[in-house]
Amino acid sequence: MQVDLGNVLDTASAHGVSRETLERLDGRVADAHDRIEQGREDNEHGYEALNLPSTTDPDAIREAVSRFDDPDAVITVGIGGSALGAATLTDALDSDVDAYYLDNVDPEAVDSLLDSLDLSQTVVNVVSRSGTTAETLANFLVVREAMADAGVDWADRTFVTTGEEGNLRDLAEKHDLPLLPVPDGVPGRFSVLSTVGLAAAAICGHDIEAILDGAAAQEARLSDSLFDSPAYAYGAVSFALAERGMLQNAMMPYAESLETFSEWFAQLWAESLGKDGLGQTPLRALGATDQHSQLQLYRAGPRDKLVTLVRATERDDVDIPETDLDGLAYLGGSSLGELLDAEFEATEASLVAADRPNVRIELERVDEYSLGELLYAMEAACVLYGELANVDTFVQPAVEWGKRAARGLLGGGDFEEADAVADKERLVVE
Numbered sequence: 001m002q003v004d005l006g007n008v009l010d011t012a013s014a015h016g017v018s019r020e021t022l023e024r025l026d027g028r029v030a031d032a033h034d035r036i037e038q039g040r041e042d043n044e045h046g047y048e049a050l051n052l053p054s055t056t057d058p059d060a061i062r063e064a065v066s067r068f069d070d071p072d073a074v075i076t077v078g079i080g081g082s083a084l085g086a087a088t089l090t091d092a093l094d095s096d097v098d099a100y101y102l103d104n105v106d107p108e109a110v111d112s113l114l115d116s117l118d119l120s121q122t123v124v125n126v127v128s129r130s131g132t133t134a135e136t137l138a139n140f141l142v143v144r145e146a147m148a149d150a151g152v153d154w155a156d157r158t159f160v161t162t163g164e165e166g167n168l169r170d171l172a173e174k175h176d177l178p179l180l181p182v183p184d185g186v187p188g189r190f191s192v193l194s195t196v197g198l199a200a201a202a203i204c205g206h207d208i209e210a211i212l213d214g215a216a217a218q219e220a221r222l223s224d225s226l227f228d229s230p231a232y233a234y235g236a237v238s239f240a241l242a243e244r245g246m247l248q249n250a251m252m253p254y255a256e257s258l259e260t261f262s263e264w265f266a267q268l269w270a271e272s273l274g275k276d277g278l279g280q281t282p283l284r285a286l287g288a289t290d291q292h293s294q295l296q297l298y299r300a301g302p303r304d305k306l307v308t309l310v311r312a313t314e315r316d317d318v319d320i321p322e323t324d325l326d327g328l329a330y331l332g333g334s335s336l337g338e339l340l341d342a343e344f345e346a347t348e349a350s351l352v353a354a355d356r357p358n359v360r361i362e363l364e365r366v367d368e369y370s371l372g373e374l375l376y377a378m379e380a381a382c383v384l385y386g387e388l389a390n391v392d393t394f395v396q397p398a399v400e401w402g403k404r405a406a407r408g409l410l411g412g413g414d415f416e417e418a419d420a421v422a423d424k425e426r427l428v429v430e
């Protein structure tokens with residue numbers, strides 16, 4: 001994996017940063033690295049996530065899922081970091097096992113999925129670090145009833161990944177379900193390289209050891225200089241550009257297999273860095289598709305965006321047949337991969353031509369090792385950015401207000417937030 005910062009330099013883009021700026025910032029990166037390493041050494045909450053390449057036990061994960069022999073499908077019931085990491089992995093990699101995610105409480109979507117599956121051949125993976133998340137528990141109860149209605153013994157087809165205590169752990173212990181622990185000091189958005197992200201990948205037959213090896217490779221690159229660590233290079237440049245007004249970051253992979261990765265990145269970046277009025281808003285984009293959509297805004301809208309372009313340098317390809325169609329002959333004899341690469345490079349150059357800074361991240365190919373590299377590097381980049389921005393990276397207090405309001409509306413307790421909902425201002429136009 002490599003990170004190319006060329007297009008964020010002021011020699012490329014008038015709104016970029018100078019090498020001198022990066023060299024000055026490198027001193028702060030060294031201090032941040034020392035803080036991060038101390039946090040890792042002391043297994044401090046959050047920093048512990050950066051130890052997962054060595055603390056995650058792939059054998060324990062395989063053991064926990066070993067009873068589920070050759071399922072047709074696996075449904076992960078979880079939300080946020082309890083689903084997005086696993087989804088990033090299983091959506092990026094081919095498998096004979098279909099992986100589905102119930103990470104929302106849209107009744108039509110839940111009903112449609114459950115109706116479509118043979119639940120006797122489906123494994124259910126219920127994931128919640130807290131064990132109290134309403135959406136996850138509600139969906140689990142619905143799935144459990146659907147299995148009962150289908151004559152399936154749900155306890156035979158279900159395993160649980162959860163924290164040290166809570167409703168889910170109680171349920172698993174009551175019904176003697178396979179139980180995987182969520183590592184205590186790892187927030188959900190940083191948990192992909194733990195039981196939370198890897199169990200579904202293991203059920204789908206993916207090489208979870210290779211994922212951890214790739215992550216370990218990026219762990220080994222963490223250093224006291226952004227010029228020696230792809231992860232820190234990305235985190236430092238994202239921070240430096242945000243300080244200069246680039247308060248949005250469009251994550252734009254040129255691979256359909258990485259579309260869910262952008263969603264995972266959005267939670268990691270937003271929930272970690274959106275604190276004290278600060279942060280950099282992650283935008284989900286996809287190349288080449290969004291060249292015919294959001295690129296107009298990225299090139300000609302407000303000068304408030306960093307664009308992050310990600311591609312694999314190796315991929316399976318598809319030839320474009322020769323054609324005598326007027327104006328299209330130039331495509332014939334080429335390939336879709338060559339077209340995708342040309343569009344990737346053209347988009348980079350078009351952004352620079354409009355003085356819009358952009359970073360290139362290149363993986364060798366979209367496989368387990370490279371995914372491990374990318375995921376670990378983005379986590380480390382996020383932790384570094386949080387140190388430089390001096391925010392509390394590993395908490396998310398702002399999400400709690402809405403949870404209390406929703407719970408109050410459903411009669412789950414007496415919460416003043418629910419009263420505020422009743423007092424909504426109205427100006428209805430029909």
Ligand SMILES: O=P(O)(O)OC[C@H]1O[C@](O)(CO)[C@@H](O)[C@@H]1O
Pocket residue numbers: 079080081082127128129130131132133136187188189271396399
């Ligand atoms: O794993 P849990 O505890 O169900 O939490 C799910 C998600 O909800 C959040 O806690 C936010 O509400 C995320 O940080 C987390 O990934």
